[in-house]
Amino acid sequence: MKKTILFIVIFLNSFAFSQHTENVVVDWNSNVQYKIGESIVNVPQFDYHFFDFNFSLMKIQYKKTLNLENEIDVNSLKISNVVMQTISDSELYDLKKSEIPNKLNASLQVVRARNQNKGLITISPIIKQGEEFKKIVSFSYSYRNSTSNRVNNSVQTISNSVLTSGSWYRFYIQKSGIYKISKSFLQSLGFNVNVNPKNIKIFGNGGRMLPLDNSVSFPDDLVENAIQFVGEEDGVFDNNDYILFYAEGVDTWNSESLTSVNLFSDKSYYYVTSTGGQGKRIQNAVEPTGVPSLSFSKFDDVLYYEKDLVNIGKVGRRWFGEQFNITNDQEFDFTIPNLDTSFPLNFYINTASKSFGSSSFNFKINNQDVGSLNFPELISFNGIEAYESAISGDLVVTSNDVNIRLTYNNGGVPNSNGYLDFIRIKSKRNLTGYGKQFVFFNNDELSNIGVGEYTISNASTISQVWDVTDVFNAVTYRNTLGSNFIFRVNLGTQRKYIAVDLSDTYSPLKESSSLVQNQNLKGTIFNNNQGV
Template sequence: MIIFTLYVTYLAMMKKNFIVILGILLSSLGFSQNFSVELKWEDEKLFSNDYQKMKSPYFNEENFVIHPEGRLDFVKQWEVNQPINEASIQIVNPVFETISTSRLLDLNSDELLSSINPVLSNGLARDKRYAMLRLNPIIKESGVIKRLVSFDVSYQNASNFSQNTFSNQPITNSVLSSGDWYRFSIHRTGVFRIDAGFLSSLGINTSNINPQTIRIFGRGGKAMPFTNAENLFFDPEEIAIQVVGENDGSFDSGDYILFYAVGHEGWNEESDTNINSYIDNTFYYLNVNAQNGKRITQLNEPVGTPNETIDTFLDFQFHENDDQTPTKIGRRWFGEDFDVENVQTFPFEFPNIDTSRQGRIKVNAISTADSPTSMQINIDAAVIDILNFTSVGGPIVARADSTNSLFTPTSSTMNVVLDYNNNGNPASEA
């Protein structure tokens, strides 16, 4: 059983110029706090779980976070007596050292940002206040890769706070508790159009509504965090929409609604999957005739001379069928069986691909065999990696292996070929 994701870099079909707008953020008044940090780097450490193996440079264990897509975070948490001003964070005297691309090992150079982007946040756990700092320890500046060696942190306590700053959210009624609501579903992320016919299919008499009062609510189909404390939202939120033809106060046959909705597909770092396994459809809620709705506002395009041109972007496609879980327990689901059809091919197409840049393929697979087996991963004729599964037995009912490998694309079309070697045992399954 397998799931996999393929990343490549595109040449953009059209070049788009951007203007970088700089601003100054002034810290609010409060007591200043300072401390210093040193990152003690090691050249290589292997990280693995049931589904993935990855080699990475390494630093202080208590501050090190590695993500499945091949990037690192520096994270530091400490106890505080009062809330901090999150906007006051300053990284002072940063010291970097230049490293070669080869020293990234399995890290994805395309995930590197051009700055450390420090983020300071407040937290509360077991009635204790905490501050947490998160930043990028490795950056790519003008094509040069640098890693952070040391820095000083400066921030300020929040002014004008009360002991109730982090009190529990009061009990309130849902926005859905009153009024007439109409539920509809979407299947994927994108911009959607609703016309008079669709509204009628929901049971709405379009001749009796003021289109300016049409409202749509929802939060998309992404999976909620596993930890309850990380679920920050109580209710669906109103999203901004565009209602074409609403100015005359009637919803006519040629009028329509445009809005952006988020489906249940998309990379989830916590579960290491591309699909929310708990739902098949994403629901949104429509309300009319209560009050004027939230609308998309027009932004003014910046004027001036662009100082950066972007002509490539990172794109990805995935193949994931969450059909079965051989172990019958846990949150991990898999797709195709390789017990009968040992060799299977999965075609991908990336138009206008940039063949000068490397791609990355991730494959997760599982085997339930009582003897060692393996799976070879090819892209067209090139062998990318071989997954190895040791035998099961006793309390071990399945073995997993994975790859997160670089490859060089040669054309816009490519075939991923997975070849399972059952080691001569027809009862082996993968």
């Protein structure tokens, strides 16, 4: 009997962690025509079983539905062996080029369809690489089962919250980055520092907004984050000991709502406790030993500027920033460190106008005209409060400093108003230390296979690079060479890294009351058919 039980346990565990892999060929056709109202648009098309077209954004996606027999780990999706072909501008037809991303944006989620759980893989089938557009003609994907054994197609089993017992204290951050937590800061929260530091843990889900679709997988409890505790080895929390960890702020881009500002909160909360055993720690990354097939000394950067100040229609989730009714000419200045000026900037500026006459925005970057937007006049009582439009393009600049100037023309109608929504600047930067922590990634990492090698110059103050692709499980590469920091990665996956410079760490913030009362709404009120 004991042998039988042991066999079943081993079988279930190996089954739960099994990996699913499939090769996909994207069968492109010529194009398809849509007629929506009086509008007729043409877009490139592939096999309609996997084709999805968003008319409002003028973008296409590849979507593949999976039949699930077991629960899956939605964070385990890996895209590899990507094969691409160049697609000409004319073959894009009426697609909105500004909506074509520079990476696959692959995602895996669980959705409900006909009372069954289904997996849904979504990728961008056309991406921009440099000055060219590429279409995906084949790729491979893989994902793992989760630790649960079977898909529950009726009611999700809910366990007790981590907050059910123990002593918990909370603090908050606002912007994403590397944070340093000192002994004195924890004491200011009321936290008992007279514990084995190896037992100290930090929980939190970051500052991103919840998905609008309830079927999209998202943590239903606080998740423990991997941290680095400097000085914990002796089992005593000394005055000079400290914690480093990567925190995700409320400044995370959300493609569902087209915003880099959390619409519902300006604070991202994290929780600290010493309850239970030893905490999760940042592990050393495992570097491949093969010969590099691709070297990186530059990286792709995305800069956002956005303020949520005005809700034009006083309803819904769409917020805009600066108004142009009083000052019709406004400038916005940016400095992009280590900018490689041999590559053009890509800019995207989203605006709106509310006017009962014809109105327009004119745009200049570093005193160069880059275009204009014209808005139609409003019609009374038709339910439209304003018109929204965006301008995008590429521009070569000659310095790290970027000045963007917006001029609003109200068309002679005094009560007209223009609004800035957000500015997005994509650039290519040299991978060089400059005394600050900085996030970096390279889009070419996804679309190639083999081994990639990153080289950071002027890196004497960069002690580590963390891979923060999975914000809950960061891993570290350590600088062993000094001025040139070199590390290797396996290609075929889009990753995000952050350079750790101890002279530039962020400090968390606290509220007047930091103690968190024990609570278990998740395991009580919501632990029934009605609460799920």
